[in-house]
Amino acid sequence: MSNQDTDLPASPNAAINIGLCGFGTVGQGVWKHLKRDRAELAARLGVPLRIAAISVRDPQRPRAIKLPAKLLRADPLEVATDPAIPIVCELMGGTALARRVTLAALKAGKIVVSANKALICEHGAEIFATARKHGGHFFFEASVAGGVPIIKALREGLIANRFPQIYGILNGTCNYILTQMEERDAPYAEILAEAKALGYAEADEALDVQGWDAAHKAAVLAWLAHGLWVPPSRMIVEGIERVTPADFKNAAQLGYSIKLLAIITRDFSTEELSVKVHPALLPDSDVIASVNGVYNAISVTGDIVGTTLYIGKGAGQDATASAVISDIADAAALLRSGRCARLPSELAPLPSAAAAPSTVKLAPLERIEGRYYLRLTVRDEPGVLARIASVMARHAVSISSVLQTPSEFPDMASLVLTTHQANERAMRDTLRQLARLSIVSGAPLLLRICEFKT
Amino acid sequence: MSNQDTDLPASPNAAINIGLCGFGTVGQGVWKHLKRDRAELAARLGVPLRIAAISVRDPQRPRAIKLPAKLLRADPLEVATDPAIPIVCELMGGTALARRVTLAALKAGKIVVSANKALICEHGAEIFATARKHGGHFFFEASVAGGVPIIKALREGLIANRFPQIYGILNGTCNYILTQMEERDAPYAEILAEAKALGYAEADEALDVQGWDAAHKAAVLAWLAHGLWVPPSRMIVEGIERVTPADFKNAAQLGYSIKLLAIITRDFSTEELSVKVHPALLPDSDVIASVNGVYNAISVTGDIVGTTLYIGKGAGQDATASAVISDIADAAALLRSGRCARLPSELAPLPSAAAAPSTVKLAPLERIEGRYYLRLTVRDEPGVLARIASVMARHAVSISSVLQTPSEFPDMASLVLTTHQANERAMRDTLRQLARLSIVSGAPLLLRICEFKT
Numbered sequence: 077m078s079n080q081d082t083d084l085p086a087s088p089n090a091a092i093n094i095g096l097c098g099f100g101t102v103g104q105g106v107w108k109h110l111k112r113d114r115a116e117l118a119a120r121l122g123v124p125l126r127i128a129a130i131s132v133r134d135p136q137r138p139r140a141i142k143l144p145a146k147l148l149r150a151d152p153l154e155v156a157t158d159p160a161i162p163i164v165c166e167l168m169g170g171t172a173l174a175r176r177v178t179l180a181a182l183k184a185g186k187i188v189v190s191a192n193k194a195l196i197c198e199h200g201a202e203i204f205a206t207a208r209k210h211g212g213h214f215f216f217e218a219s220v221a222g223g224v225p226i227i228k229a230l231r232e233g234l235i236a237n238r239f240p241q242i243y244g245i246l247n248g249t250c251n252y253i254l255t256q257m258e259e260r261d262a263p264y265a266e267i268l269a270e271a272k273a274l275g276y277a278e279a280d281e282a283l284d285v286q287g288w289d290a291a292h293k294a295a296v297l298a299w300l301a302h303g304l305w306v307p308p309s310r311m312i313v314e315g316i317e318r319v320t321p322a323d324f325k326n327a328a329q330l331g332y333s334i335k336l337l338a339i340i341t342r343d344f345s346t347e348e349l350s351v352k353v354h355p356a357l358l359p360d361s362d363v364i365a366s367v368n369g370v371y372n373a374i375s376v377t378g379d380i381v382g383t384t385l386y387i388g389k390g391a392g393q394d395a396t397a398s399a400v401i402s403d404i405a406d407a408a409a410l411l412r413s414g415r416c417a418r419l420p421s422e423l424a425p426l427p428s429a430a431a432a433p434s435t436v437k438l439a440p441l442e443r444i445e446g447r448y449y450l451r452l453t454v455r456d457e458p459g460v461l462a463r464i465a466s467v468m469a470r471h472a473v474s475i476s477s478v479l480q481t482p483s484e485f486p487d488m489a490s491l492v493l494t495t496h497q498a499n500e501r502a503m504r505d506t507l508r509q510l511a512r513l514s515i516v517s518g519a520p521l522l523l524r525i526c527e528f529k530t
Numbered sequence: 531m532s533n534q535d536t537d538l539p540a541s542p543n544a545a546i547n548i549g550l551c552g553f554g555t556v557g558q559g560v561w562k563h564l565k566r567d568r569a570e571l572a573a574r575l576g577v578p579l580r581i582a583a584i585s586v587r588d589p590q591r592p593r594a595i596k597l598p599a600k601l602l603r604a605d606p607l608e609v610a611t612d613p614a615i616p617i618v619c620e621l622m623g624g625t626a627l628a629r630r631v632t633l634a635a636l637k638a639g640k641i642v643v644s645a646n647k648a649l650i651c652e653h654g655a656e657i658f659a660t661a662r663k664h665g666g667h668f669f670f671e672a673s674v675a676g677g678v679p680i681i682k683a684l685r686e687g688l689i690a691n692r693f694p695q696i697y698g699i700l701n702g703t704c705n706y707i708l709t710q711m712e713e714r715d716a717p718y719a720e721i722l723a724e725a726k727a728l729g730y731a732e733a734d735e736a737l738d739v740q741g742w743d744a745a746h747k748a749a750v751l752a753w754l755a756h757g758l759w760v761p762p763s764r765m766i767v768e769g770i771e772r773v774t775p776a777d778f779k780n781a782a783q784l785g786y787s788i789k790l791l792a793i794i795t796r797d798f799s800t801e802e803l804s805v806k807v808h809p810a811l812l813p814d815s816d817v818i819a820s821v822n823g824v825y826n827a828i829s830v831t832g833d834i835v836g837t838t839l840y841i842g843k844g845a846g847q848d849a850t851a852s853a854v855i856s857d858i859a860d861a862a863a864l865l866r867s868g869r870c871a872r873l874p875s876e877l878a879p880l881p882s883a884a885a886a887p888s889t890v891k892l893a894p895l896e897r898i899e900g901r902y903y904l905r906l907t908v909r910d911e912p913g914v915l916a917r918i919a920s921v922m923a924r925h926a927v928s929i930s931s932v933l934q935t936p937s938e939f940p941d942m943a944s945l946v947l948t949t950h951q952a953n954e955r956a957m958r959d960t961l962r963q964l965a966r967l968s969i970v971s972g973a974p975l976l977l978r979i980c981e982f983k984t
Contacts, residue, residue, distance in 0.1 A: 384843075405686070
């Protein structure tokens, strides 16, 4: 198939025009695959698709993919408000301009397709309200778990269910780093540097490794499943930076892997919701414990269907383009059937549209319970364990196992404790007090042990 | 919520009427969960759902779930053709009456929801043609993998993709039996008897254990992905009845588990498709190798998205009801938006609706290649391996490993061979000749070794 715009169908009126705002990795993927599969997709959809405008930062800049000059726009708002373009793909990233572009398109009653989890997390309430008010639509399959159709599964496929538990690996960069650390017994900094060189991690890695990217995605899933916008500032969010090769060895000895998990649980009797992102010790028997590298995995427990699990590449040009194109296809079907029509994906869990106001609320720290893994660097002398144990006992945190290993520092030891069930509040208080002890050097590392019922 | 029909919304006109044909396990599950979640689902869909008629074999028979007498019908065709019922759930099973009911409803322009893979496999072409001709719709999410929304994933979520490889566990009964045999080192017959007692296997187990149920589901997936109806008679279909505890031990020694797999592969250069159902040696590193018990798992490789994996309970009242209700929700959204509207799920891969006629064809046996595991009971005497190896060499089947273990029969040995790449034709010829050798006792057991690239 030619790469020229001129091989479009003879009757341009029949085609549905698509605008791409942004032509980075994802935009180029969408362009490439829409071009390649145009005939097949048109046959399936009953209508051809046509990329009619592309906004790029600098239209003059030479680029690897040759684009017809007449498609190029310097201003994404021009694409978003072009009356000839009913489907606008916001693929720029960032939240300021992306928000303006998205709202402008929705106010014009258009369908916006987005992969931008940070945007949804920060401005989702405003975006969906604007869509409803102006008859626009907002599709976001690519925002979570790349090409894995998890949004569609939650909104449509599992619509009969309530969701007491959703957890999984939502950030491929962290999973790649943790997998490499475990397999090669190598320190975090070394693997991070490699990951950057390989393009698996961004130049500024903070968003990924500190857990914020996973938190954005968790916010999207929590809203879909429970109708509540939970900002990352109100979640427990911890990153992977302090995990060491020794932690993998300790975990393995106890029968666990370490994964950065997002965990969304709701207790339907108290209506308390908790959303957390943190490195977790996951038992080897959990299928997600063996999901390695850049893959994402999401376990969804529905009260009717039981537990279903979804695994696939969580990022990358092609996987993300696959999800964006599936949204474009849904959008095209929606347009073709008349603007009056609403897809189930529109109706389904836009939970805020539900008749009864949701009573779900965030769980207080006292009621977020679990088991913990605690690694302390302590002075290698008698009586140390007794003092630590007594601090823990004071907070009603009871010890399940103790492992002492040599420390890298002279006259020090590494003490690894696991606890029985305790709550986040008690653990925070415990941690604060332990850090103050003269026998404890540096900040203790706290990891959570997650043994999910499925 | 009361179990009475009288708690329906005041304005019956606003509600969408649903008819259930059949009130067995699945029908009762749909009733139970629709009743329980009616308010929530109505809020999400923007329209209440109302079960308006239920056909049962004997309306007089006392049953555990009390149904209002006015809902009961003795004739499913009465439900299927009732003009007040736009959504008909065919949940009777079987293919003769189910076909008549389905076609009658579709001819009346209705939406039929079905969990009946045997029906789709046998009469899918007729059913979809009838739906298209009369403006009816046929939804079948529950027909494959229970509550896992795999149909929606293939039709909509992964619409941008071609599918070179789809494989997985599609029959929970077989997976339960194989898992138990492996874990408990117990013979097939013993576990089967247990599975029947527990209700995990039907009184007549043939459909499950001989691979036909998985073949029906594979036919549905192959059609969705490739637009070709492949009847089980034209697939390779082998069951699990001849697998023994010794095979699990041999497989484990070689680094494999044994699973009943359905495998659909298409070579897009030759346009050859193969659809197979057989017990397979799956390397322990394959996530599906650790999917145990009644769970199903499907690995879908798309040319854009890469490999995505879906896991969940493959059967049972609740999981199946979850899928049926998701179809009912899609149907309600379709009705609410006007009959003119077509869901993407309608448009998407009804591959036969594609403009260009598909050129895909079934691969001949010569071009279905793989590695094989062969277990023979042979006379325990010198020269046996040489004779067997020479038969194999004659068919250009080369041996990769040999394992000799004691046989349960006196003066006999059990010989386990694995091969390098060979094709189905060569293996069949080899097998036929080996079975004729006087040194070989009984029919050799052939299993396939599957090392999938993902």
